[in-house]
Amino acid sequence: GQSLEQPSEVTAVEGAIVQINCTYQTSGFYGLSWYQQHDGGAPTFLSYNALDGLEETGRFSSFLSRSDSYGYLLLQELQMKDSASYFCAVRGGGGADGLTFGKGTHLIIQP
Amino acid sequence: KAGVTQTPRYLIKTRGQQVTLSCSPISGHRSVSWYQQTPGQGLQFLFEYFSETQRNKGNFPGRFSGRQFSNSRSEMNVSTLELGDSALYLCASSLSWGGSDEQYFGPGTRLTVT
Numbered sequence A: 001g002q003s004l005e006q007p008s009e010v011t012a013v014e015g016a017i018v019q020i021n022c023t024y025q026t027s028g029f030y031g032l033s034w035y036q037q038h039d040g041g042a043p044t045f046l047s048y049n050a051l052d053g054l055e056e057t058g059r060f061s062s063f064l065s066r067s068d069s070y071g072y073l074l075l076q077e078l079q080m081k082d083s084a085s086y087f088c089a090v091r092g093g094g095g096a097d098g099l100t101f102g103k104g105t106h107l108i109i110q111p
Numbered sequence B: 001k002a003g004v005t006q007t008p009r010y011l012i013k014t015r016g017q018q019v020t021l022s023c024s025p026i027s028g029h030r031s032v033s034w035y036q037q038t039p040g041q042g043l044q045f046l047f048e049y050f051s052e053t054q055r056n057k058g059n060f061p062g063r064f065s066g067r068q069f070s071n072s073r074s075e076m077n078v079s080t081l082e083l084g085d086s087a088l089y090l091c092a093s094s095l096s097w098g099g100s101d102e103q104y105f106g107p108g109t110r111l112t113v114t
Helices: none
Strands: A003-005 A009-013 A018-025 A031-037 A044-049 A053-057 A060-065 A070-075 A084-093 A099-101 A105-109 B004-006 B008-015 B019-024 B031-038 B042-050 B053-057 B064-068 B074-078 B088-094 B109-113
Touching: A003 A084, A003 A099, A009 A018, A018 A084, A018 A105, A031 A060, A044 A053, A044 A060, A044 A070, A053 B004, A070 A084, A099 B042, B004 B088, B008 B019, B019 B088, B019 B109, B031 B074, B042 B064, B042 B074, B053 B064, B074 B088
Parallel strands: A009 A105, B008 B109
Antiparallel strands: A003 A018, A018 A070, A031 A044, A031 A084, A053 A060, A060 A070, A084 A099, A084 A105, B004 B019, B019 B074, B031 B042, B031 B088, B042 B053, B064 B074, B088 B109
């Protein structure tokens, strides 16, 4: 099976940088993705990593280390609207398995 | 371009009944996935369809089933409802199967089983 571990809650200050870590276990790793979900809203796609390294999209960056089965999401210049839950998700089985989500990290932004 | 739509948005059913939920993907998207979201278990994968074929299935009992039509629209069915089936059911579409896992989620159907 597949499993992911991420912190349940992280608190940060507006304007600062925060990193949300994710470790995973899967066979036939295919890719790691990140989603954001605001309370009462639907998850929205943020980023995807299939190869080692950093992917940057505006204020958000995502990193992957396949040898360590580890990834993180980096949020810079935090804004109050970034308060949300962030999920990492992994697809294994060489791409044949369904997408397995972590339990999510609730990010709290303080002014 | 219109987003993913799900109907109905809210549903109240009684134990033992069955329910059918509908999902219309973004135009041009051929892959549809279904998820169950609950406070305790989080987002759990139900099944994924591409070109009318179920490509994979999560760890749910056989009471949960789905299908995809030739226009990529998808339905999921839950038979013999149990109290524990109360959840938000989310549908997500993507251009194709596999790839970047960039999925677009619908607003969900909130199912309450009494």
